[in-house]
Amino acid sequence: ICLATERFGAASEQDAVIVLEEGIGPVRCGVKLLDGAGFAEFDCPKLPERAGQAESKDFVAVALGLAPAEIGFENHVPSVWSAGNPFHFVPVRDRAVLGQAVPDRSAWAHGFGEGAAFVYTRETEGFAHAFRARMFAPAISIEEDPATGSAAAAFAGAVHDFDALPDGMHSLVIEQGYEMGRPSLIHLEMTVSGGELSLVRIGGRAVRIAEGVLTV
Structure with a gap:
């Protein structure tokens, strides 16, 4: 979104396609700019x-x-999935249990090794949302993350596996970051063909809240 804003201007209403060169390979990113957000x-x-x-x-x-x-x-x-980065996916009974989760550093290695845990439940705050989640990775000094795109991408595997998604396109929204006061909505789109996932997309909105200049 920042790259598209720099190219077209913050006030633009513009669609753009950007290809990011990541370690996992080229990542196609579609951006829609509208009213200073994206x-x-x-x-x-x-x-x-x-x-x-x-x-x-x-x-x-x-x-x-x-x-x-x-x-x-x-x-x-509980299951472990990866779409480039592995995550431990932990379903819990309801939002109350999700809110009570607190990583125990002394026991973390026994449950997750050096990995990260994406804890989720079906009970959500928004009527149209599908899951509520929290992500903890104390082994790499991340106490909690408000929005974890790489986990959402891997989560598609768990959703497809446990919910037995039929062929076709499926779109859902994941709530994350609410318990830490930084609510985020992650859009997850999955296409199933012949009983297998054939395409996964993740998306979300962002608003610029700060900027700076690096002088080299």
């Missing part, structure tokens, strides 16, 4: 795949300061 949507260059076996509910629960009975809902159980 919406960016990224094509995920790598489809999500399982990235190992999750630990038992007992270890996962202790690492998050929760009870084992609070882990899981419907057929969702």
Whole structure:
């Protein structure tokens, strides 16, 4: 969004396509500028795949300061997926449990090793939203993240697997960052063909809140 704004101007109403060269490969980014804000949507260059076996509910629960009975809902159980960066996906019973989650550094390695945990529930604040989530990665000094696009991309694998998405395009919105006072809405779009994920896109809005100049 910043690159598109610099190119077309903050007051422009403009659609743009930018290709970002990332370590995982070229990433196509579509940007829509409107009234000084913007919406960016990224094509995920790598489809999500399982990235190992999750630990038992007992270890996962202790690492998050929760009870084992609070882990899981419907057929969702802890799992590990990656679309470039691996994440441990932990379903919890409801928003109340999600809000009570607190990483326990002394037990983190037993539940997640050096990895990050994306904790989620089906219960949301917005009626039209599909999931509410929090992301913790204390092993790399991230106590909590308000919006984690790489986790949302990998989360498509868990959603497709547990919810048995039929062929076609599926769009949903994930709430994240609410518990830390920095609410974010992550748009996740998935296309299923022949029972398999064939395309994953993530997107969201951003507003410039600060700027600076680096003199070299």
